[in-house]
């Protein structure tokens with residue numbers, strides 16, 4: 094047993110650090126840019142041109158065919174340097190691998206370069222008003238008419254929709270088939286007539302997700318990934334394309350470190366928040382849980398390296414890390430004591446309102462990408478082998 | 487990068503699970519709750535030695551099994567599952583102490599006796615101060631360099647496997663420094679008073695009344711007894727954490743199995759989310775606990791800087807995991823879960839006992855707070 098990265102991986106780490114320190118200046122510009130979207134695209138393109146995007150993809154698909162451990166090293170370094178997620182992150186982790194596995198050669202040639210360089214930004218149109226956790230009950234219809242699908246329906250909570258150039262969506266192509274066997278995986282140009290995006294404000298105040306309406310939207314038949322009516326299996330395989338979660342650990346570690354430094358500065362009477370025994374116990378608890386998650390990640394990575402299937406173990410990491418993220422964010426807010434509710438831009442606000450944003454941000458983690466309740470079901474059924482709860486899915 | 491058990495470790499675990507399941511029955515712990523504490527009979531003890539498990543973590547040159555701390559932890563985890571008395575953890579932690587002692591005579595003679603099962607050795611660390619750990623130790627060892635004798639006086643509590651021990655490794659203060667001193671059970675001035683744990687395990691109070699031992703009875707580590715003691719405390723602690731993992735995991739398994747079979751309202755109770763989600767939470771706790779345990783064992787073996795904090799993390803987390811798992815075990819079995827016959831309460835008793843051994847969760851969080859919160863910057 095060892096936790097060592099190979100000399101080659103460590104050399105790679107050095108290379109990333111050097112590149113980041115030479116180029117991080119550009120990143121600072123994004124925050125201040127007049128056109129932040131363009132700046133975010135430029136940043137991803139720059140990362141791509143330096144060979145840091147699509148790391149484990151085949152070379153024929155524009156990737157680097159790098160090892161899993163290099164992928165881990167890269168995501169650790171990016172999180173360490175607090176580099177924000179790439180603008181096309183959703184497509185890079187889900188759609189890209191789907192096209193590589195199930196797409197036609199033509200689809201790969203057409204779409205992968207734009208995903209990698211962020212020339213084309215993608216959104217994921219899965220959830221609907223009537224189909225969230227029970228995704229297979231979705232009702233957006235796609236009817237094949239000659240060489241085109243005609244799509245009618247509505248998607249919701251679609252992240253990035255207003256800025257997206259393309260959408261990968263699930264639509265029902267056979268309403269008579271059992272619900273998992275009548276779904277297709279389609280690629281839709283967001284500029285197609287009939288597509289309407291209505292941004293939704295989220296609980297934290299931001300405009301992160303939207304509603305997307307489809308009204309007689311025409312999608313070429315060639316933009317169906319895999320077989321017609323075979324979309325559910327394909328979508329599922331990429332929902333399970335989860336990473337070892339080690340980059341999330343580094344981010345949580347940085348959160349906790351910021352919390353510790355803040356607590357050391359916050360005055361409570363003639364002491365600091367960090368002197369309070371209750372707070373010290375909480376910080377220690379989060380330290381324990383982050384180490385637990387890190388070592389769980391190493392176990393998952395070892396399984397992957399040894400070619401053992403990840404199975405449902407990703408649900409363990411997702412459930413645990415979203416909860417941990419929320420506990421840390423909640424404590425950060427509470428450490429501010431009486432000043433915790435002071436709004437941003439108000440006099441006496443703590444940390445310029447960052448704590449509120451972090452708190453709301455954390456709340457979304459146990460809903461998006463499969464809720465914590467669904468993670469519990471998955472663990473109960475697929476790891477413990479318990480019988481399914483009575484439901485018709 | 488390889489952070490899973492090796493094929494040999496998995497094989498040893500399976501052998502241990504079978505062997506202990508055949509040769510030890512949980513009824514012995516159940517009976518011990520009303521009778522004198524449970525101990526390992528001589529024939530089973532000899533078998534454990536023949537399997538090469540006593541001192542499995544010691545160097546082969548010294549007669550041990552040549553394995554690392556993780557391997558020792560795997561054995562202790564199996565002992566926890568099987569409800570075997572705490573013999574592995576005391577034997578293996580003592581073996582580690584002796585092997586890492588600078589005292590050549592101990593390494594050559596004593597270790598062989600321990601590995602062969604001829605001598606049962608245990609650790610006497612905690613005293614009656616309402617807390618745990620090396621910092622609370624007061625028992626005095628007096629004597630000076632010219633004098634070739636040490637004199638020990640004081641009382642140790644909660645000494646595991648004390649009624650069958652031939653030798654105690656006693657934590658003491660000597661010239662303001664902490665150290666470990668080997669004291670024979672039959673030395674003049676030693677009194678062993680039986681105690682018993684909630685789970686029927688054998689613990690004792692050890693009274694030392696001006697016990698004289700030769701200075702060579704001092705165990706040292708690079709000439710520094712204090713760091714040896716702190717290291718031994720961490721090794722012992724991580725082994726108790728492994729025992730807790732064993733209790734948690736086997737109870738989770740028993741309870742999941744029951745949830746698949748027991749039918750109420752026309753369906754297996756495991757289909758009710760109030761049941762299945764509680765079990766899923768326990769599974770998450772167990773998986774995190776196992777990960778922490780591996781991390782702590784590896785850090786100890788590699789002598790990494792954060793090793794004591796990782797041991798504290800594993801113990802703190804697994805204390806709570808084992809208690810949660812065994813309490814859930816009682817609840818989710820319903821009436822039978824509350825019965826004397828079912829083994830679940832035996833695991834609950836063991837978990838409760840081990841959780842209060844070598845530091846509860848608050849204690850270990852305090853250790854981590856001292857390590858993490860007060861770092862500069």
Ligand SMILES: Cc1cc2nc3c(=O)[nH]c(=O)nc-3n(C[C@H](O)[C@H](O)[C@H](O)COP(=O)(O)OP(=O)(O)OC[C@H]3O[C@@H](n4cnc5c(N)ncnc54)[C@H](O)[C@@H]3O)c2cc1C
Nearest residue numbers: 217218219220225226250251252457460461462463464466
């Ligand atoms: C920040 C954020 C970003 C998102 N981005 C996208 C995106 O880009 N694209 C996209 O397609 N979707 C996106 N989503 C939607 C997300 O996938 C869904 O919200 C999620 O799957 C839950 O579906 P729902 O909202 O319909 O809730 P519901 O499924 O209605 O659930 C409501 C509550 O009931 C519980 N529940 C439901 N079924 C069960 C069950 N079987 N057992 C126990 N409890 C149950 C749920 O856990 C939840 O607490 C995003 C969501 C968030 C919060």
